[in-house]
Amino acid sequence: MTQASWDRSLLSTSSAPATTVTHDTGLLLLRLVVGLSMAGHGTMKLFGWFGGPGLTATGKGFTMAGYPAGDAMAVIAGLAETLGGLGLALGLLTPLAGAALTGTFINVLDVRGLSAYFPPKGVELEVVLFAAIVALTLTGPGRFAVDHYLPVLRENRPRYSLLALLVGAVAGFVVVLVRD
Template sequence: MTFPSRTRILGDHAGALPPTGVSLGLLLLRLMLGIIMVGHGTQKLFGWFGGPGIDGTAQFFGAYGYPAPKAMAFIAGLSETLGGLGLALGLLTPLAAAAVLGTMINALDVTWDGGFFLPKGVEFTLLVAVAATSLALTGPGRYAADHYLPVLRANRLAYGVAAIALALVAGAVVLLIRD
């Protein structure tokens, strides 16, 4: 059994688009993750979908020791909403993934004691964080707005690693300023 070469699969040039099946898989992942994050973000920002809105989210952040809880609620809601929109559209995918990942780093800290497979468990938050990280590294595929931004296509891995580093630093800084 012979395996196709990387050149045959990805093409001859740097930043080649992934095969159609891979791109369709990435599209499905981006759409679902993006829609879920937009939903969670708008719950925080506007109280949509039965969410607490800014004031309720601020109370939550205050209870967990975050300074300026209303500002933190706004930042979290905006990060989830705009990051989710970016992922769904495949627009500035590394930055959108960083917005989601940075928020999930703090959510992981809050949910970590919930264990796995429990009502307030960590598995959903962990799945979102890993999915965002994966999209930062792979790029959005050919069915994305980023397809029209050649610089992101050609430097996909470098931008992905930089976005993950940004998310880790931003998430850690926010964790460090908590009481």
């Protein structure tokens, strides 16, 4: 395979090969667990659900972590996690959900630091969740997803997935740069 044909096949907008029911069921399970977990974290920030701190305490936490306008950052993070998580769980606008969560995890990893991988002070769980989000964004949501039933989003479009991850990463790093 020549380099040009490899590049075309990698970024092709044509349908991916047919997948099996087992493959799509696995993607559905992963989307539901990761997406609903992220949505839950977002609602903890926004509404104090599931024993979460709510907006006021989350805003103070963002301020203490060096973010300007901690309350606004709490709303942005809560919405990114809630809407990104629900989008991922439903398989709705999957590349955009992946972008929102990518920006979030870049900031989570920056705040937590990368000095240790394993608990109690490590980022093992965050890295695993982030990898799952990136993997789902790149693979697409499978056929048991809302995107599959929307004509414009039915096909896995690698170009859109890569672009969404890039946009999410750039947005995440921009936010990191405004942090004290």
